[in-house]
Amino acid sequence: MTLKELYGEIEKYLDQTIEIKGWIRRHRKQKEFGFIDFSDGTCFKHIQIVYDKETKDFDHIDALKHGSAIRVLGTLVKSEGKGQDYEIKAQEVTLEGDCGDDYPLQPKQHSREFLREIGYLRPRANLFQAVFRIRSVAAMAIHTYFQERGYVYLHAPLITASDCEGAGEMFQVTTLDLDRVASSGKLDYNKDFFGKPASLTVSGQLQGETFAMAFRNIYTFGPTFRAENSNTKTHASEFWMIEPEMAFCDLNGLMDIEEDMLKFIVKYVLEHAKDEITFCDQFVEKGLIEKLEKLVSSRFTRITHEEVIKILKKAKVDWEFTPEYGEDIAKEHEKYITEYFNGPVFITDWPKDIKAFYMKQNSDGKTVAAVDLEVPGAGELMGGSQREEDYDRLINRMNEMGVPVEGMEWYLNLRRFGGCIHSGFGMGFERLLIYLTGVENIRDVIPYPRTPGNCEF
């Protein structure tokens, strides 16, 4: 049986003989008896195994090393010791897999930097037991939210010949023999796998729009890539994004969905990863649970970019970056504005020149129907917009912004073939996880992070 099953109905197993398999997380030895801190990874909780001279093969058990895989046959009893209500009195402990003395994951506090270096072992450490289970649970929360509401899950393509944002440095994908390209001096894309240059996607939005025009409500949840050479706590070269897209949905409808979804996810994770969140609350970010519970019950403010600038300008703060109409806002402004409203803030109607070409142009000629969600303690968590549904206005905007129309005919045609008001947003999954766990560095919420110069395991 597993520890998850055991803890699910623990009273039922009291005084019963059970068999469990898992790993020694710590081993404390006394002369006449010993304690094994045992975990099998199926839940965050461990259980203590007690053995003594009466246990079969005492000397062998006593010699078992931290990190080893073992099988335990024993009786579940109430514990008289501190720190646990139950423990297992062992009848038999057998070795399933030994652990070398050079095991790098010792039962002590390791730095997160060191743990990254042993990335293939770190999921065994408490912090990553918590983080990666929360990652899994949060992913399920997202699928549950959209599937219960009839959204179609779209696997957007990863390899692409188009570049959504017109920005974003991209990884090139090729089967050309680069040694040969160098030695021959010839670069012939006709001989490449797709017969033309191809890259890794930076967004599934454009394909998402095609599906929204067929299924009305859709979402993507898949990997995206950025080849930016930035070494910050919040940038990774490979990360997962959620990009829902809804037909017959305007900017207000979009905000309703964003707010509802985020509250659903947070509630779901609080419920389904209770022990893991509690651990993070205790050891990663004090007050995490309070922060999350507050979000669930909070009212999200909706305010225009212009109004935000007005508030920022009035504020008696010595800004590093002066807030200006028509310009982007800085991290310090985001922070101020969520504190000002004491909760999450939707900032709408952004200056068109700092936003993407596909966003719905407002009638003022200056702004677009874009919305960023600013969350206390997380900054910008989602970015979305109503999409420009007018063919001529869209193509004009592309021309103005220097976005090539060639190769984008299919996207433009969505406006000619039964197009309609529609909206969508994107949420970086890792940004959500940083918010949910309190972990600061994106490298610590991705199983095997890829960043400039780093592609290990």
Added chain:
Amino acid sequence: MTLKELYGEIEKYLDQTIEIKGWIRRHRKQKEFGFIDFSDGTCFKHIQIVYDKETKDFDHIDALKHGSAIRVLGTLVKSEGKGQDYEIKAQEVTLEGDCGDDYPLQPKQHSREFLREIGYLRPRANLFQAVFRIRSVAAMAIHTYFQERGYVYLHAPLITASDCEGAGEMFQVTTLDLDRVASSGKLDYNKDFFGKPASLTVSGQLQGETFAMAFRNIYTFGPTFRAENSNTKTHASEFWMIEPEMAFCDLNGLMDIEEDMLKFIVKYVLEHAKDEITFCDQFVEKGLIEKLEKLVSSRFTRITHEEVIKILKKAKVDWEFTPEYGEDIAKEHEKYITEYFNGPVFITDWPKDIKAFYMKQNSDGKTVAAVDLEVPGAGELMGGSQREEDYDRLINRMNEMGVPVEGMEWYLNLRRFGGCIHSGFGMGFERLLIYLTGVENIRDVIPYPRTPGNCEF
């Protein structure tokens, strides 16, 4: 409201005025009245809109084109016509988005080849309304199966510097300026993004094993890539895989899970995509539902590769490929053996020389604890194995097979640091979808397929 909501409680809305938004799938006009076949993509069912001279703006409605987006205000009534129980008597029909006369998706039978060329419109066609919703529902079935059983969902890395199978041609990922590589004649990987050559993954298994050693039961569900230059109905360059990996699980336990999971998925899809499966049963593969229901109730046979060869050799069949001990089996053999047992067959204990290095070596010195699942009408649907947990045997096998040990130390170390008996399998998601829908070509179950020479949209 949406059609899904409407059909969910249709009796409740009888004689009520409702508002719906969606698309004209067909428009039949008479002199005094007209019929619009309306769909909003939220469910497979359409609804008929009836309008007549009394409807506001009759002439405008009459002029509405197939493919247009519309808003309908009308009353739900029982239909007296054939083919539907209910219809909507329109009070108002307004145009939300026009559709050009050059709309390529006409209300007639198009070839699948043509539909691939208009890949951004084909999700609106009935076949792809069915296929891509089944894809979405099947994905949810998989997540539900594993999450309900406590498995941790792992996002394995896509960009990798190692090659799992030692086989499989891979796409290279680079940020080097290839024009410059050609013109300068210099190829310097120190200047590449990761400081070394990197590729797109062909499998997340190795990383999966690291997580199984921490969480016991894990699964991946993500994209994988093959740069094989093969243009067949079953090969795509980008596809999704499910790769569960279980610690303390042997080959028999693995087969239990594979069987249980597959039956769960099929039942889930039959239940959650009833209309779509019924459509596929009628128009794609006659007898599909019967095939699927039979699978759910069937007993899966378990038999060794050697026994299979014995049966094939005894068979009075004029084989194209002669079955031989120690060799792989051909498609014709797979077909014969599932018909022989009249159901799915697990073939176990394969000759080691035709299987991967990481598979558990059996004591006979000739076979490995591998298992392929052969399913009637689908061929090989899953492939898995118990993994070699012995460090020395694994390293010997790698040396024998010429698999480089360098760069794989972390994988090997799993056997030195609390390793244990463990097993896993891989299932190609598209192969499953071909089986679930009856659609024959992998290009028709992937939203935007990538194959040699093809990277559109």
